[in-house]
Amino acid sequence: MSGCRKVVTLLDAYADGELEPEHVLEIEGHLADCEGCSARLQLEHATRKSLRRQVYAEAQPSVAFQDRILASMQAEAEREAVAELDSGRRGGALSWASIVPLAAAAAFALLWSAKVDHPQTKTRTTDKVTASAGPVSFEQVLDELIDRHIDRSSPEVTEPALLDGMEPQVGVPVHFPSLAQYGARWQGGKVVPIRNQRAASLRFLVDGHRMTVYVYNSEHFPVATSFKRRVVRNEPVYTGWKRGYSIATTDRHGVGYAVATDLGEDEGAEIVASLH
Amino acid sequence: MAALPRKLSDFEKEAMSHLSTLLAVGSRLTRSAAEAEDLVQDTLLKAIRAREHFTPGSNMRAWLLRILTNTFINKYRRGGLERSVLDGPDADPLADGWIGASTMEAMRDPESRAMRALLEKEIVAALDELPEEFRLAVVLSDVEELSYKEISEIMGCPIGTVMSRLHRGRRLLKGRLYEHARTLGIVGPEESVGKPAERDSVVDMQSYRKKAVSS
Numbered sequence A: 001m002s003g004c005r006k007v008v009t010l011l012d013a014y015a016d017g018e019l020e021p022e023h024v025l026e027i028e029g030h031l032a033d034c035e036g037c038s039a040r041l042q043l044e045h046a047t048r049k050s051l052r053r054q055v056y057a058e059a060q061p062s063v064a065f066q067d068r069i070l071a072s073m074q075a076e077a078e079r080e081a082v083a084e085l086d087s088g089r090r091g092g093a094l095s096w097a098s099i100v101p102l103a104a105a106a107a108f109a110l111l112w113s114a115k116v117d118h119p120q121t122k123t124r125t126t127d128k129v130t131a132s133a134g135p136v137s138f139e140q141v142l143d144e145l146i147d148r149h150i151d152r153s154s155p156e157v158t159e160p161a162l163l164d165g166m167e168p169q170v171g172v173p174v175h176f177p178s179l180a181q182y183g184a185r186w187q188g189g190k191v192v193p194i195r196n197q198r199a200a201s202l203r204f205l206v207d208g209h210r211m212t213v214y215v216y217n218s219e220h221f222p223v224a225t226s227f228k229r230r231v232v233r234n235e236p237v238y239t240g241w242k243r244g245y246s247i248a249t250t251d252r253h254g255v256g257y258a259v260a261t262d263l264g265e266d267e268g269a270e271i272v273a274s275l276h
Numbered sequence B: 001m002a003a004l005p006r007k008l009s010d011f012e013k014e015a016m017s018h019l020s021t022l023l024a025v026g027s028r029l030t031r032s033a034a035e036a037e038d039l040v041q042d043t044l045l046k047a048i049r050a051r052e053h054f055t056p057g058s059n060m061r062a063w064l065l066r067i068l069t070n071t072f073i074n075k076y077r078r079g080g081l082e083r084s085v086l087d088g089p090d091a092d093p094l095a096d097g098w099i100g101a102s103t104m105e106a107m108r109d110p111e112s113r114a115m116r117a118l119l120e121k122e123i124v125a126a127l128d129e130l131p132e133e134f135r136l137a138v139v140l141s142d143v144e145e146l147s148y149k150e151i152s153e154i155m156g157c158p159i160g161t162v163m164s165r166l167h168r169g170r171r172l173l174k175g176r177l178y179e180h181a182r183t184l185g186i187v188g189p190e191e192s193v194g195k196p197a198e199r200d201s202v203v204d205m206q207s208y209r210k211k212a213v214s215s
Helices: A004-015 A021-033 A035-057 A063-099 A101-125 A138-150 A160-170 A265-274 B010-016 B019-030 B033-049 B060-076 B101-106 B123-128 B132-143 B148-155 B159-183 B205-214
Strands: A184-194 A197-206 A209-217 A228-232 A235-242 A245-252 A255-261
Touching: A004 A021, A004 A035, A004 B159, A021 A035, A035 B019, A035 B101, A035 B123, A035 B132, A035 B159, A063 A138, A063 A184, A063 B010, A063 B019, A063 B033, A138 A184, A138 A209, A138 A235, A138 A245, A138 A255, A160 A184, A160 A197, A160 A209, A184 A209, A209 A265, A228 A265, A235 A265, A245 A265, A255 A265, B010 B033, B010 B060, B019 B033, B019 B060, B019 B123, B019 B132, B033 B060, B060 B148, B101 B159, B123 B132, B123 B159, B132 B148, B132 B159, B148 B159
Parallel strands: none
Antiparallel strands: A184 A197, A197 A209, A209 A255, A228 A235, A235 A245, A245 A255
């Protein structure tokens, strides 16, 4: 047993296959003679085998989870496609900018309006039921609204007066909503892609809860049929829950508004109704 | 405007093949099924966004596990992994020779070459009681069978630190299992030899803390 102390210090590395060859011979010589160290090594192997088995047995990915991952990959691919399109457009605008700086803003706006108009004209001339892209389900839109709400990336616009600049991208007027009466603290906004369309995402903090107000062209998104319809301030509002977040939506003159928060259904409904 | 279903890219397919691994390791890091699923989803999305930094043909499993670990630390542990509170000298019931070979034999099942079924059931609970940095090292080595070098890259620490975390983590884990074996009557106190006074103070963290304070 005299060498046991030393062997014990090397046994881990030996079992891990990371021991230098000169020590391997030494250890194996000792193991052949020492019942205690040999039992220790056997127990080490047994522990690992049980660990592997049980750790995997307790965490098998469910079918629902696999679907969720595939859906998030799909959404990511769509976002990337939109971003690529954007950078292509922007590249054009930038090269213009280097030649005629003063015309750059106008050129940019033109490109954007061309881009925004195109799919709209298409929808108008195409029978909606037979549109080849297929219908967008409200559930998918909801998931993206929540994904975007959870996302912690930093805002692009923090100056409220500059929100109007989102209009050409979103396709509807975007104004800074005054939510001070609800104790909402302004965090910042950005334009986000939702199901290949763009929405303005305006981030607030209310009582320490995060809240996102979305402004979008309501023509692009289906109505919240699965949601509860209620009337707040004489306006129809649809509210419901998904993944622990309350979502409240409403529509006014073709501009859609949605509020995503973990505050609560009533709070979301009240805030979304005030956006009119 | 929903996009048509699309085929997965090769990168996505390979990443998906590690879903079980990510969920298994994520579950032991978070110790929560729901949090583990969120963590794995975040990890895969980050991996897809960073796919240009992945060298095709290199070990994607280790690369994904590094993203998983960093995501966990950033999301749940702003100051890095939960540190071990075990600073004092700690006795090792198995290495110090006061648990005999026969006791260690009794903890195993000779046929399956694994732990006795009753102990195996307790093993994940015992693992979850380890401090995070020990727990992660043990999972990456004993479950995922990664090399010390790969683990040091994932955990962002030197190889020597990996080895000491592994050593202490495994020792604590086996101490826990030994306690269970005694509670379940799989091994009796009469089977151990020597140092009875220290026997009760070795395995759990509470005792460690008390011991460190009193000594």
